[in-house]
Amino acid sequence: MRVSEALTKLPGVHRAAAVMATPLNVDLLTDDGMRPDVPAGPHDLLIVVDGEDEAAERALAEIDALLAPRASAAPVEAAPARLVEQTGGTLAVVAVPGQYAATEAYAALRAGMHVFLFSDNVSVEDEARLKRMAAERDLLMMGPDCGTAILDGVGLGFANRVERGPVGIAGASGTGIQQVCCLLDAARIGVAQAIGTGGRDLSAAVGGSMTRRALRLLEEDAAVEVVCLISKPADPDVAAAMHGEMARLAKPVIACLLGERKRDEGSVRYADNLTDTADLIAETIGRPHLREGWLSYAHLGEDPLVAGFFAGGTLCSEAGRVLDGLGVAHQLLDLGVDEYTRGRAHPIIDPRLRLAMLERLAVGEERPVVLLDVILGDLADPDPAGSLRPALERLRERAIPVHAVLVGARSDPQGLTRQQATLKDAGCRVFTSNAEAARAAGLAVRG
Amino acid sequence: MPVMRLPAVSYHESVVSLRGQLIVRAVFHRAWHLHASDGSVLTVTTAPEDGPMAIRVGGPLPPVAPGALCRLREDVLSVEQHQIALGDARLWRPATAGEPLSRDGLEGHLALLPSYGDAHDEPWRSRLAEPAKALTNALARGDRRGTEVAAWCLLGLGLGLTPAGDDVLVGLLTGLIVLERRANGFGADAVRVGAALGEWISRVAPERTTPLSATLLRWAARGVAAQPLLDVLWSLGSTSSVRGLDRLVAMGHTSGRDMLFGASLAAATFLEREGSDGVAMGGSSQCVSRLGQAHARLGGAH
Numbered sequence: 001m002r003v004s005e006a007l008t009k010l011p012g013v014h015r016a017a018a019v020m021a022t023p024l025n026v027d028l029l030t031d032d033g034m035r036p037d038v039p040a041g042p043h044d045l046l047i048v049v050d051g052e053d054e055a056a057e058r059a060l061a062e063i064d065a066l067l068a069p070r071a072s073a074a075p076v077e078a079a080p081a082r083l084v085e086q087t088g089g090t091l092a093v094v095a096v097p098g099q100y101a102a103t104e105a106y107a108a109l110r111a112g113m114h115v116f117l118f119s120d121n122v123s124v125e126d127e128a129r130l131k132r133m134a135a136e137r138d139l140l141m142m143g144p145d146c147g148t149a150i151l152d153g154v155g156l157g158f159a160n161r162v163e164r165g166p167v168g169i170a171g172a173s174g175t176g177i178q179q180v181c182c183l184l185d186a187a188r189i190g191v192a193q194a195i196g197t198g199g200r201d202l203s204a205a206v207g208g209s210m211t212r213r214a215l216r217l218l219e220e221d222a223a224v225e226v227v228c229l230i231s232k233p234a235d236p237d238v239a240a241a242m243h244g245e246m247a248r249l250a251k252p253v254i255a256c257l258l259g260e261r262k263r264d265e266g267s268v269r270y271a272d273n274l275t276d277t278a279d280l281i282a283e284t285i286g287r288p289h290l291r292e293g294w295l296s297y298a299h300l301g302e303d304p305l306v307a308g309f310f311a312g313g314t315l316c317s318e319a320g321r322v323l324d325g326l327g328v329a330h331q332l333l334d335l336g337v338d339e340y341t342r343g344r345a346h347p348i349i350d351p352r353l354r355l356a357m358l359e360r361l362a363v364g365e366e367r368p369v370v371l372l373d374v375i376l377g378d379l380a381d382p383d384p385a386g387s388l389r390p391a392l393e394r395l396r397e398r399a400i401p402v403h404a405v406l407v408g409a410r411s412d413p414q415g416l417t418r419q420q421a422t423l424k425d426a427g428c429r430v431f432t433s434n435a436e437a438a439r440a441a442g443l444a445v446r447g
Numbered sequence: 448m449p450v451m452r453l454p455a456v457s458y459h460e461s462v463v464s465l466r467g468q469l470i471v472r473a474v475f476h477r478a479w480h481l482h483a484s485d486g487s488v489l490t491v492t493t494a495p496e497d498g499p500m501a502i503r504v505g506g507p508l509p510p511v512a513p514g515a516l517c518r519l520r521e522d523v524l525s526v527e528q529h530q531i532a533l534g535d536a537r538l539w540r541p542a543t544a545g546e547p548l549s550r551d552g553l554e555g556h557l558a559l560l561p562s563y564g565d566a567h568d569e570p571w572r573s574r575l576a577e578p579a580k581a582l583t584n585a586l587a588r589g590d591r592r593g594t595e596v597a598a599w600c601l602l603g604l605g606l607g608l609t610p611a612g613d614d615v616l617v618g619l620l621t622g623l624i625v626l627e628r629r630a631n632g633f634g635a636d637a638v639r640v641g642a643a644l645g646e647w648i649s650r651v652a653p654e655r656t657t658p659l660s661a662t663l664l665r666w667a668a669r670g671v672a673a674q675p676l677l678d679v680l681w682s683l684g685s686t687s688s689v690r691g692l693d694r695l696v697a698m699g700h701t702s703g704r705d706m707l708f709g710a711s712l713a714a715a716t717f718l719e720r721e722g723s724d725g726v727a728m729g730g731s732s733q734c735v736s737r738l739g740q741a742h743a744r745l746g747g748a749h
Contacts, residue, residue, distance in 0.1 A: 004606060017606070018606070019605070019606050019607075019610070020603070020607070020608060020610060020656075020657045022602070022603025022604070022610060022655060022656045022657065023603060023654075023655060024600070024602065024603045024604045024610075024612070024655065025603060025604065025605070025610065028574060028604070042603065042655075042656055042657045042658065043472065043657065043658065097495050099495060099505075100505055100506075103505070339693060340693060344693065344697045
């Protein structure tokens, strides 16, 4: 189907089909006046192009390339020990289906490499074992389900193109890291390191082993002036242990553990959401920030519910807390969790599941206030606002208000201002702070 | 060339009964298709899901030449210089029993399936509309000849190595069989129609569609299909949620969605035929409506 679609898009091609030559398919091609004059049977792949002569010839010349395996999917032999020997590489990025991911990560650790494990659907038992093994070898085991890291200016996974600067982040939350990095970017504050640890690192089963190691590395990094810890809701005992770790650091620490109340405890300042985290960082390093540019909202009506469709799990959790604080009913979906990503790409890459849900909402009877995130950066959908636009326009036709948080840095490849313009053209209210987007959506419901 | 030994992750129990030489007929970067002397197709695949006549391997597949001969002997499949070792692999035996079917649960789940029908604009799919509608009408009437005529018009229809029409039929046949196994006796009429259709399709498919599709259809007629489809069918109409939907719709380009369409037709048919036995409520107008909804939901057929 990929071949048919690609051929049809070529200039000068009117129609194209790449089908197995079953009797029925051949009959249908004949009915369409595309009967090929070649003997073919159900074993054969039949490729037929109808177009201007030269265009058709050009299209046929493209076929071998279209049928060839895509470069990213080509079989490669990736024995980590050999790669280390040949390249001197010190870090392995593992992004394979979950059932194979742990095996690859073990091999990389055994070869002495740090691991960025992007895959999800890895068992928590494997995660704990991998992190123990990494600790024994003095290596970083970032993940599993580690969405984002920025190491010495190099982004891994879903990373935004931010400048280097004085902030060091350890995060058990990919989109949490992205949100803070992007808010800092808007205030012209750069990031020295952002070490992802995987969303379950501060769970009781894993015990925060990688967060502990990341905090120590940030303490040792001379470029880091302020340390920041971000996490989804943490296990209370693990959170208490992490407080001890943070309090021992000589550098100021801003912590955002969703669910923890805002407070100062010695050198550790707890923020109550991701936007507040960026605020406190800016305050700590004495830079004016641009908070007033982060929000603009108005009351929109009396809709009864906020319906959220999130690609970022931490953003989803944070929005839920903001709405709970306002006493507003909500139904928020984190489309990045394992049950939605098994067998398909993460929603930051593949918009189709969310599009289908928004399309369904556009033809349904409910009229909620919609809240969603649009995440930019390397590896993300090359035009996420453009992908969402048809569904957003249908929602606008039904007068369903949409609040979107745009998580992006000024240098991201999708173009921050272009994405913002597309969302606004499609009728969205656009925010760069997730907490403010949620608050605006909640106030729109309350009226 | 060095011998490359690939451990298999799992394999379908049917694989062990294959005897004699096989021939490599198609090579993709994620699968080899090996043809057996009886016309069936053995798939060696890196896909994450088990399926009929398939051996799953964990690593990337090396390239092999189409036309190469291969042989399965003593738990080792030899293909050129490569050896796929089955010895430590898990034997995949699809479930044959599960939670009993509940009519209310089935109706409730059927209503929820639309959420998995992504918008899809593909001209060849529109050709499914007429025969799929004819098939659902014939099933609703219990018209055996009518089902055969309609299935004839779906076999081998559409894009893909398993043409879309075949995927719909796989979902339908597997659905009728699995639902019957869970139904504790009711819906026998639907089963009779489905069993006869399955037998007929198994017989005619080799001439009407690709060898891979014909193989999958033959197994579907016995209630065996890719694990995500089985997960859906074994949980559809139970008191818990439907399992495997996301994995099913993620299969292939549109294969998973087409199979789900077929499965929803089976469920709708099953409810209607069960009603027509007088065991539970149901009527022809409900049937037409229910089948029409199933159509519109996933196939865009009207």
